[in-house]
Amino acid sequence: MPIAETWLLPDGVADVLPEQAQVIETLRRKALDFLARRGYQLVYTPFIEYIESLSSISDSNQDLDLATFKIIDQLSGRLLGVRADMTPQVARIDAHVHPVEGIARYCYAGTVLHTKPQGFNTNRAPLQLGAELFGSSCIDADVELVDLMLSLLEHAGFADGIHLDLGHVGLFRSLVKHANLDKDAEQHLSDLYQRKALPELAAYTHDLPCGADFNALGRYASDLNALRQNLSPQVWADDEFAMAFNALATTSAEIQKRWPNLHIGIDVVELRSYHYHTGLTYAVYAPHRAAPLAQGGRYDGIGKHFGRARPATGFSCDLYALCAGQFEPVSVVVAPKGSQQDLLEAIAQLRAEGRNVIQLLGQDDVDSVAYATHRLQHINGQWAVEQI
Template sequence: MSTPPIRLPAGVRDFLPRAAARRRSLAARVLDVFERWGYARIITPMFECADVLERGLGHDARAAAIRFVEPGSGEVVALRPDITPQVARVVATRLADVEGPIRLCYEGAVTRLAGERGQREILQAGIELIDAGDPGGDAEVLAVAAASLAASGLPETRLDVGHVAPARCVLAAAPDDNARDRITAALARKDRAGLRIAAAVLPDAIRPLAEALVGLWGPAETTLARAVALPWPAEVRAALDSLRAVLAGFADLADRPVPDLTIDLGDLRGFDYYTGVRFAGYAGGAPDAVLRGGRYDELIARYGRAARATGFAIDLEALAQAQRTAGLALPVTTAGVAVHGAGAAAFARELRAQGIRAVVAASAPTASWLRGAGFDSAALLDARELVRADETRRTLDTADVRALVKLLEENPCPS
């Protein structure tokens, strides 16, 4: 019998030092933003009892969950496809006696089945704001989303905001599921002609609203003004007034500079999950949204606590890929030195005390080894020479470690 090839499951990957450094840096920047806005980090397990986790998952997320039998207990468990339901469980159980608003953040991997592509592991970070009503809570979460996009350093950032109420009003008037599906498909394609045909079955008062909905996207102020001018029912008008208040609150709260702000009231992604404002974040170099979120006031009650909530998750892998596409440099890392020769252990110890990564090398490192191992330089004590990863050489004063540290800090070796 032949030995199976060494392989990974579909949809997962290794990250070597340079790629890992970019993702670690992004996660650190985003978590720093969260913490500066007052969000406390929690850590939740990679898998949970399937029936508990699935209380907080929508239809698509339940279908994407990878399940298996836990050998110790025989229970069916599931790898988390989303972290928000775990936060909801924590808030409803472990933090049941804590008054709101509660601000929590997280970072970790989620795993989802992805059709023919197999499972897909996604590095994710996000926040959840519990028991903070609108418009203030929505404005705050939107402001944190803007700050998170800014922390990525990506160009051309934009937040696209909407509200589920207008689309919900239109779809609720559909006479049956088939009509609803046709209207939904036309809205998703921004297909004006197709929507006009699909909307023919709607009541006379709703039909023009449906046809207008497909065009209600663009710059925030003008798009919202066009939406408000339409003859919506009272509950939709109230929702649009709330959206206007959210945008005003965001303008007051957000750190400068703020990203471009657009509105799309016909975007139905997450329609069955969100209960109010929903939004997505975009950046230059990314083909799709790198951030999605919104208000979900019904989720936490599934775990036993009636609480309003809003939040978002940011796709760290999408951000990393966008940084590469946009040509953003890798993050600056602490200098690293491989020390070789008599007294190498003591010399390396002194370097580490000064905040420099240092290892003892059994043989004289080459420039190619330094690059592959992620080190800037080799300190060859016997030859009193410093060899850089870019193959340049300098005289090394082995008696002055501080001078070497200063040199490394002022002259980082190109990666």
């Protein structure tokens, strides 16, 4: 095979060149420092693990399982998985590696790998950054994570025109349980809700147990007041349903207090991560972007796989997607060859000030540094930087 074909990258995988890599790395450092100041401790997780560890969520989430590359470990012969999401790994740390009493807060940033592009994202190797909170099932924890997500995006420069979507999978889940539906009916309803197929929903729910309530759930999915008025008393008597509804309404009100100018949308049948999450779900969108800037939700019981079930909530984002289309010219100062003390001191001073300085080698001149923007020159007995 010609070499020109062997070095081509697979679909969905790309190099990141200096002008954009600098933007991404600056945002990564800025975001992790911000999360640290909010009490979230940084952890690093391995790129590969035994598949049993990564399946702490994917046991009930076929989408995550299908997104995970699987390989055979040449040392043990066991099946390994390349992480497609870092949340199961952080859950393993919380439950098994670093168990703490009470609430634990962690943050992370690292590359994950997907077998196929996910959603609107064509990149199969996102740079995932996120935060997770373990050990609290109260609404305050959900409010903290939503507020943290919004604050992080604001800190990263995404304040204007953003939109927050809130949902709660507990509404649909408790209604399915209340109506005693089988898995096929549950899956079909989930599909209808995700496609927003209201005429099909009305026809399908006509003879379904609690059919009018399932129809109302889809028809009034974005209006909690209208939904409240159109659901049957039997549904409101269900404690799980009422608890989920009140949690969604309370969270929305609390976030609106903290972010009075934020537009908040409600969608109680947003079920894209139905098998992943167990409660509140949230996502932030920006104008002219189809994919969310960041998204997350509650996933209680996450540590059960490792012998320590814990309530948990968290969010993540793709730094590559956040920085899409952003470039920062690299400023490089070229210094002449030499070892005289004043020259070395001038170079050291510039680097201490945060400037990028390259000293020429051998017989090279400034033209040998293709990306040079400035040069260090000796003028009137002093070293000075001049733009090229």
